[in-house]
Amino acid sequence: MSLIVQKYGGTSVGTTERIKNVAEKVIRDREAGHDVVVVVSAMSGETNRLLELAREVSDAPAPREQDVLVSTGEQVTIALLSMALIQRGFDARSYTGSQVRLITDSAHGKARIQRIDEERIHNDLEQGRVVVVAGFQGVDEEGNITTLGRGGSDTSAVALAAALGADECQIYTDVDGVYTTDPRVVPDARRLKSITFEEMLEMASQGSKVLQIRSVEFAGKYNVPLRVLSSFEESGEGTLITFEETEMEEARIAGIAFNEDEAQLTINGVPDQPGVAYRILGPISEANIEIDMIVQNVGDEYTDFTFTVHRNDYQKAMDILNEVASDVGAREVKGNTKIVKISLVGVGMRSHAGIASTMFEALAKEGINILMISTSEIKISVVVHEKYKELGVRALHEAFELEKDASVE
Numbered sequence: 001m002s003l004i005v006q007k008y009g010g011t012s013v014g015t016t017e018r019i020k021n022v023a024e025k026v027i028r029d030r031e032a033g034h035d036v037v038v039v040v041s042a043m044s045g046e047t048n049r050l051l052e053l054a055r056e057v058s059d060a061p062a063p064r065e066q067d068v069l070v071s072t073g074e075q076v077t078i079a080l081l082s083m084a085l086i087q088r089g090f091d092a093r094s095y096t097g098s099q100v101r102l103i104t105d106s107a108h109g110k111a112r113i114q115r116i117d118e119e120r121i122h123n124d125l126e127q128g129r130v131v132v133v134a135g136f137q138g139v140d141e142e143g144n145i146t147t148l149g150r151g152g153s154d155t156s157a158v159a160l161a162a163a164l165g166a167d168e169c170q171i172y173t174d175v176d177g178v179y180t181t182d183p184r185v186v187p188d189a190r191r192l193k194s195i196t197f198e199e200m201l202e203m204a205s206q207g208s209k210v211l212q213i214r215s216v217e218f219a220g221k222y223n224v225p226l227r228v229l230s231s232f233e234e235s236g237e238g239t240l241i242t243f244e245e246t247e248m249e250e251a252r253i254a255g256i257a258f259n260e261d262e263a264q265l266t267i268n269g270v271p272d273q274p275g276v277a278y279r280i281l282g283p284i285s286e287a288n289i290e291i292d293m294i295v296q297n298v299g300d301e302y303t304d305f306t307f308t309v310h311r312n313d314y315q316k317a318m319d320i321l322n323e324v325a326s327d328v329g330a331r332e333v334k335g336n337t338k339i340v341k342i343s344l345v346g347v348g349m350r351s352h353a354g355i356a357s358t359m360f361e362a363l364a365k366e367g368i369n370i371l372m373i374s375t376s377e378i379k380i381s382v383v384v385h386e387k388y389k390e391l392g393v394r395a396l397h398e399a400f401e402l403e404k405d406a407s408v409e
């Protein structure tokens with residue numbers, strides 16, 4: 001007998017019909033002899049609806065109260081799923097994050113999990129119960145309700161799996177696994193049977209929202225076997241996140257991620273002196289704004305800097321930059337929110353040359369102008385105008401023949 005933690009996302013519990021289907025699925029696993037802990041999200045659209053309500057009463061909703069509000073979405077689904085299980089003759093108990101004692105820090109809206117009191121869950125499991133836990137939420141040491149950031153139920157599930165020593169953490173969603181890229185953008189995208197932990201982490205960091213990045217980090221830290229599966233299909237092996245490097249000789253690229261949440265800022269005609277980068281970027285990070293890509297031109301007397309930040313931080317960064325510009329005697333400040341970052345990800349890149357040139361050639365053929373480039377050992381990212389998102393992703397998917405299965409089987 002094994003212990004499985006299953007997480008069902010918003011679409012999977014989007015209607016009471018679907019919640020009943022989830023109950024049936026859980027029951028099948030119970031009947032196969034497994035202990036099951038279920039983590040659920042709010043019904044699809046509910047978290048957005050609640051956030052919208054908050055904005056109707058305040059232009060800057062108090063973070064503590066916003067967490068009290070948005071955490072209600074998941075409280076609805078845990079109760080409904082437990083009722084559906086009990087209706088079918090199965091013993092089930094629902095718990096909110098605070099009841100299960102999922103302790104986090106106090107960073108409302110982006111809290112980090114510190115520990116989980118797993119004894120209560122173990123007791124319930126020993127009594128033969130299905131335990132249903134609200135995703136996305138926890139409680140801080142002072143008893144304040146916290147939430148873990150958008151998509152945070154994935155992280156709740158992985159953290160519970162780690163704390164309980166589960167045999168597998170299964171993320172049930174509306175696609176049947178992790179694909180070479182978002183199948184909604186490239187219909188030809190191919191499901192991966194497995195992906196290395198490193199690649200999954202990079203895909204998530206570069207914008208693939210199929211798994212919240214923190215859930216992948218957690219799985220890596222605690223070696224939690226993690227699988228992404230469809231909640232709508234009966235069978236299927238989904239995608240396993242693996243910790244060993246397999247024979248990836250042929251598969252140079254695992255996938256393509258894209259991120260539409262960034263904005264670009266440029267400061268032109270900056271006197272090129274030692275310390276100038278610090279004078280420009282220092283105030284940005286002091287304001288707690290995370291900088292992603294940075295490019296500095298090779299200048300003679302003057303140089304230019306371009307960098308990207310999250311779109312939510314764009315206005316704040318722009319205000320700071322305008323102030324800095326007059327301090328350092330820069331010529332002008334420009335901004336661009338209409339960008340998308342497209343990234344190729346693959347551990348096989350390490351041992352293959354020529355990936356960058358194939359990438360640039362494919363984009364050039366489509367007449368797509370590259371605004372910024374950045375590389376690491378396992379990824380190459382380009383920033384382009386947002387109107388090229390679909391064309392760019394498709395062109396790259398085709399150029400690297402990602403629709404074909406390159407694994408040696």
Ligand code: ADP
Binds near residue numbers: 208
């Ligand atoms: P849930 O509500 O179940 O958490 P999400 O919407 O958060 O579901 O994540 C699933 C979605 O992620 C899919 O519907 C798909 O559009 C998107 N997605 C983005 N990149 C990928 C990818 N590489 N593979 C699979 N799905 C992806």
Ligand code: ASP
Binds near residue numbers: 009010041136
């Ligand atoms: N309901 C939350 C959200 O929409 C958490 C989740 O679904 O994972 O972000």
Ligand code: MG
Binds near residue numbers: 154209212
């Ligand atoms: Mg999600």
